[in-house]
Amino acid sequence: MSVDAPGAVAIAIFAAGNPTPDVVTAKFGPLAASQALSTRIRLAGTQDVVAVAQVADGSFVKASNTVKVTIGGCGG
Amino acid sequence: MAKGVKPRVKVPKSAAAGDTVTIKTLISHKMESGQRKDSDGALIPRSIINRFHVTFNGQDVIDVTIEPAVSTNPYFEFEAMVPEAGEFAFTWYDDDGSVYETSKSVAIA
Numbered sequence: 001m002s003v004d005a006p007g008a009v010a011i012a013i014f015a016a017g018n019p020t021p022d023v024v025t026a027k028f029g030p031l032a033a034s035q036a037l038s039t040r041i042r043l044a045g046t047q048d049v050v051a052v053a054q055v056a057d058g059s060f061v062k063a064s065n066t067v068k069v070t071i072g073g074c075g076g
Numbered sequence: 077m078a079k080g081v082k083p084r085v086k087v088p089k090s091a092a093a094g095d096t097v098t099i100k101t102l103i104s105h106k107m108e109s110g111q112r113k114d115s116d117g118a119l120i121p122r123s124i125i126n127r128f129h130v131t132f133n134g135q136d137v138i139d140v141t142i143e144p145a146v147s148t149n150p151y152f153e154f155e156a157m158v159p160e161a162g163e164f165a166f167t168w169y170d171d172d173g174s175v176y177e178t179s180k181s182v183a184i185a
Contacts, residue, residue, distance in 0.1 A: 020143060
């Protein structure tokens with residue numbers, strides 16, 4: 001999962017279909033060159049992954065993407 | 077302390093002043109989510125790293141709150157600015173109270 005939100009002060013990621021939807025919350029300090037982060041996450045199944053970014057002026061923006069999860073190696 | 081926790085960090089050895097560097101971090105940790113059951117059907121208790129914090133010469137770069145949905149061996153990649161020569165300090169906080177630390181210094185080329 002990677003997220004990029006220029007001008008954000010913080011980003012929260014949620015996996016709507018997980019038993020606990022919170023994934024990560026990142027706060028960017030003065031030395032963060034870009035408001036971007038990549039990591040690896042667990043998903044319980046095919047679902048929407050939602051990113052909410054808090055912009056410096058206090059407003060929030062949201063983006064989401066559907067991720068298809070295939071269980072098992074063959075056929076899917 | 078969870079066994080076999082080993083932080084690994086990749087930072088360029090040198091950079092120009094004011095340059096942006098990409099930092100990749102990986103720490104070996106089983107990140108037990110608290111959702112799994114053992115063979116007797118009993119829940120395996122949650123045991124994760126819940127916070128990851130990076131500073132450069134004491135100034136914040138990124139502070140990440142981690143939930144159980146982050147994979148085993150948590151990996152993070154992000155960009156930081158290097159205004160001067162100094163040291164990146166990386167700290168991971170475990171649920172059991174352990175703190176794992178590592179640091180990397182950057183020279184100005």
